[in-house]
Amino acid sequence: MSTQIPTRPGRARGAAATAPSAPPRRIGFRQTLGRWDVKISPYLYISPFFIVFAITGLFPLLYTGFVSVHEWDLLGGQGDFVGLENFTTVLDQAFFWKALRNTISIFLLSSVPQVLMALMLAALLHANLRARTFWRMGVLLPYVVAPVAVTLVFSKMFADDSGMINAILGQVGMDPIAWHSDPFWSHVAIASMVNFRWTGYNTLIFLAAMQAIPQDLYEAAVIDGASRIRQFFSVTIPMVRPTIIFVVITSTIGGLQIYDEPRMFDNFGQGGNDRQWLTVTLYLYELGWRNTNLGRAAAVAWLLFLVIVIFAIGNYLITRRIAAEPTLRTTRGAKRVAGRSAR
């Protein structure tokens, strides 16, 4: 379908172009083919992605919407049409709001430090280091480890009575932390697993963006007397702005869908006895597969989708502002530097 639409204006334009210039001349089929080749091919080449997306992305998305307005059992199948009842039931559940609170809390505790740390690490790796490749590969190492393996190791470290971290805290005379009962600390523990895994990945993306910054900008800044830190804030950050937006949005999407880490944080995968670390995706799984109520699970899926859209848009607006400011500062700063040297 998508291949036909663009050809029409093309053909029309072609006809308009040939009509006035030349008397009726037969256009060979070969030529027509050639023109189609130019007009259609690009769409054909990218179409597999969209076809696959329509089958595995768009259709399920819409179908989930269909499921969410029905009573629907995992094993029993479709039931009665219930309208928005699944949504109102889910919104009435204390667990849903707990799950949303936990998800946002874990997301903030992971994404914010993650992006900041990744930026700093990238700046360090961007500098002239000995054994550069070694360090650069080093930061990616945690990403290669399977998330489930990471979580298993961290779970042992974060065990309340017998864990390594509490043992160390005890050694320095601090009270043990209730990693599995206090909501905040359970979020910190889970966020640390996420950060361990993703910081290096984001670092490499930032590093790639930094290496694309023209060297003469730094030279100019050095001539203007900007310090290293000044260069970082006034040259590097504004120049990698699009990458920051990209990373923030992708980590928003990933962070709000966090599943592996909270699932594996204890052996039950229910997010704690008081749902201290229940996330929205865990809740979705619980409704759909443990309680076999797919209708409600589908409603949660749609609510999560809306939340992600809202957050992604919000983050886009925020990052655009934050990253835009330093540009102003540069000009101001440059003026100030210029003013100082003039004096």
Place this chain on the structure above:
Amino acid sequence: MRTTRKRAFALVAGMSTIALLASACGGSGDDTTDEPAGDGGTETTDEEITLTISTFNEWGYDTLLDQYMEEHPNITIEHNKFATSNEARDQFNTSLAAGSGLADVVGVEVDWMPEIMQYSDQFVDLASDSVEGRWQDWKVGQATTPDGKLVGYGIDIGPEAIAYRADLFEAAGLPSDREAVAELFGGEGATWDDFFAVGDQFTANSDVPFYDSGAAIYQGMINQIEAAYEDPESNDIVAVDNSEVKDIYDTIMSHTDLSAGLQQWNEDWVNSFQNNGFAVMLAPSWMLGVISGNAEGVTGWDIANVFPGGGGNWGGSFLTVPTQSSHPEEAKALADWLTAPEQQLVAFQTTGNFPSQVEAQNSDELGTITNEFFNNAPIGTIFAERAAAVTVAPYKGPNYFAINDAMAQAINRVEVDGTDDAASSWAKWVEAVQAL
């Protein structure tokens, strides 16, 4: 690249699984319901076929399956072993909903058996003369539909005894050999009051907590209630108004001082076996392997042939044959053979899963089996007697698993996490049950 990945998550993983499963489920509903069960052709038994079987944990089937293949040269068996019952249940639900993907012979745990009884039309009727009288009535009852269809063959059961640390008992000035301890707990007429009284006596003379987890004690007590959560006639949820449930909850809550405040299966619980975490555990037969594994190197564990409030059963599994199977007759024959008394005795010797077959339970061979880790306790005799003491077959309806699970969390909120007191945790449980 990461966008693609994460978006793939956003739009594919989350939603497509749900929707695709759901769609497959909707589609399969029509064409599997009225299909006659045994169209696999009984007469073509010499045909080369491959059977698949799925189990979880460790049922000691490896050598048995090899033996079966030797006896039936035309049959090749593929064995798929899940690590845990939960994992097996997830895969089971998914494949059943999808209408394909289940093994020819599927292992099912008793706790999720009631859920699948609702969809008994998706399973082959396994009733036959050869299995008549093979199990106790209550075991057969768990796998039989109201209209008499046998959905699963019983494999093992979980008769409960009391496992205890003889050395810690001795240090606290209590008797420590297993006959004396059985008497201490009340012998034949043991009650839960006796059990808690021994606990008070023990903790008065020891720094070690008495039992591991209140939720585990609750499990032992609730399994003696005829119909705890649901009305057997209508499957209506009565859990919240059932005073028996509230009484047991209150009993557990009034004895938190005896508990180590651990949550079974989690990291701290597993590690506590190594450092005198507690002195007593309710022990279904399959728990023996868990204890000896976690407590490796620790000496002093023993088993007393006693259980408060009459006998108790915790867990146990079944073999089922889904109608999805393309060789239902052969699958049925395999399940029949595997659950025969002789084979289940071999499995008991390998892994400790106590046979559910009456003949195996009464056999002389069973009586001779002992367990070195538990001070050479005659586990064969002990668990046979414990199995005979089981009188109540608790009714477990389709919501049993979810309600019981929520209750375990309610107890753990108070005992393990300390986020709630008894009253507020009960209120949260009521809310969770009402949401079902």
